[in-house]
Amino acid sequence: MKVVMLSTDPSVLVSGSPARERMQAYSTIAEKLYVIVLHRVSKEKPPVALAAEVPSRIRIGRRLVLCPTYSSSKIGMFFDCLRVAKKVLPPKNSGVRTQWLITAQNPFEVGILGAFLAWRHDVRLELQLHTDMESPYFKHQSVANLMRTYTARFLIPRAAGVRVVSTRIARSIAARARRKPSVLPVCVSVGVLRTSPIRLEIRKKYPQFDFFILVVSRLTREKDVGTALKALGEVVKKYPKTGLLIIGDGPERKNLELQATSYKLQANVMFLGWQEDVLSYYRGAHVYLLTSLYEGYARTLVEAASLGCPVVTSDVGVSGELFAHDNNALVCPVGDADCFARELLRIREDGHLARALSVRAEQTINDHVIAKEDYLMQCAKIWRECLK
Structure with missing residues (x-):
């Protein structure tokens, strides 16, 4: 043909x-x-x-x-x-x-x-x-x-x-x-991701944080990163040394920077732009966060989970197909900042839960990714x- x-x-x-x-x-x-x-x-x-x-x-x-x-x-x-x-x-x-x-x-x-x-x-x-x-x-x-x-x-x-x-x-x-x-x-x-070397220790690069939330996304309206900032605001009230690392760029960046300032989160949010070595960030983060309004697939969820990073996500893309709430991920309704804050706190406060989600998600990726x-x-x- x-x-x-x-x-x-x-x-x-x-x-x-x-x-x-x-x-x-x-x-x-x-x-x-x-x-x-x-x-x-x-x-x-x-x-x-x-x-x-x-x-x-x-x-x-x-x-x-x-x-x-x-x-x-x-x-x-x-x-x-x-x-x-x-x-x-x-x-x-x-x-x-x-x-x-x-x-x-x-x-x-x-x-x-x-x-x-x-x-x-x-x-x-x-x-x-x-x-x-x-x-x-x-x-x-x-x-x-x-x-x-x-x-x-x-x-x-x-x-x-x-x-x-x-x-x-x-x-x-x-x-x-x-x-x-x-x-x-x-x-x-997945095999290439898992065998790639760690080039950056993010926990050493950002010593001001003791807990890392990672977002990898184009900064556009449908990615709804503003909801991630709202959720972070609630987490920081209890754990002020929590850091949100945002890898990506786009037309909403300026608005998001202003939003972070209005929430008094300048010290907790790092807008890093696009990075060549995203894998080191996946490996160093305590949790990966996706707050999109809609997705076709949500590739970054698969990448994060395959590298052992626990996932908190909105109910979009392959959520429901690969990821199930309280099984191998924590899933929130679209746009529900309170839910995202609550689930991020669960990951922060329950190391056993974080490890269990991580192990089950990795197994799911092994079973389903072709x-x-x-x-x-x-x-x-x-x-x-x-x-x-």
């Missing part, structure tokens, strides 16, 4: 990047994999490319071809994608419908492109869904998200297949899909099903 993947991740064009490595892995299960990278460029944002020149195609081995659009605007991306796809996909009525598959990174804007190309060239379409679009928090976050939800509801019944990252998402769209959605969790290299080879085999099977 030949696959055309529509991607919005420009890091695919960077040699050695995780995204590039994923594409190379995908190419091993297809006769040919063309990745059309919807990449917007300008004077302020020059092209992400391998060399000084800007190639229209980047061939990697015999099976992988990267096709960046290098568009000057969002609208231009649509027409540039059509132009690139016309050179790659077979013409309509060429009799190869069951040999070509288009897979779109999401069922929203990229899904519209994928659906149009599938109709124009008479080939099959797979939609990928990596977020919980039926969550009320997603739909009501913005008018754009509400429109995305309705777009996905229109496209999903018309796709040959839908691939999602969690059972939670599969259940939410099952009634709309032509066939049962395929669940393929995010591939987390290896890279199995992930690719399942993906190939899903693609073949779409072509039937």
Whole structure:
């Protein structure tokens, strides 16, 4: 089979990047994999490319071809994608419908492109869904998200297949899909995580704290890190040497810094930006905290749990699928700062509970996380099903 993947991740064009490595892995299960990278460029944002020149195609081995659009605007991306796809996909009525598959990174804007190309060239379409679009928090976050939800509801019944990252998402769209959605969790290299060396002793770097709460997240509204700050405020009243380390950055950082100041938590909160050595923070923290309003999968939960860090999380993503309250994690309703504070205090005050949660979570990860080879085999099977 030949696959055309529509991607919005420009890091695919960077040699050695995780995204590039994923594409190379995908190419091993297809006769040919063309990745059309919807990449917007300008004077302020020059092209992400391998060399000084800007190639229209980047061939990697015999099976992988990267096709960046290098568009000057969002609208231009649509027409540039059509132009690139016309050179790659077979013409309509060429009799190869069951040999070509288009897979779109999401069922929203990229899904519209994928659906149009599938109709124009008479080939099959797979939609990928990596977020919980039926969550009320997603739909009501913005008018754009509400429109995305309705777009996905229109496209999903018309796709040959839908691939999602969690059972939670599969259940939410099952009634709309032509066939049962395929669940393929995010591939987390647990073995690599566990064998990576500890490069930083955070308990030595921040001696002012005797208890560490870790958050690893983009600082955006849906991550609801403000609720983590509210919960910390309650914990600090009883244990003033508690520290919250926030790894990540984003448009909400300034607001969160102001919020920490208004709660008089400047001495307890460290905004660290993105860090290369996140694993050392997972290993050094006493608890990992996730307060998101919605998630598709919540990869950081799996990473933290696989390294023995107890987890306190909102009921999103794989919570309920991999993590159960009072079994291998502590789970709170979305946005419930009082619950988060209460569960953080339980971890702080009950070392036996923390160890039990950690051990059971590690065992769950061992039992459920799939290896890279199995992930690719399942993906190939899903693609073949779409072509039937």
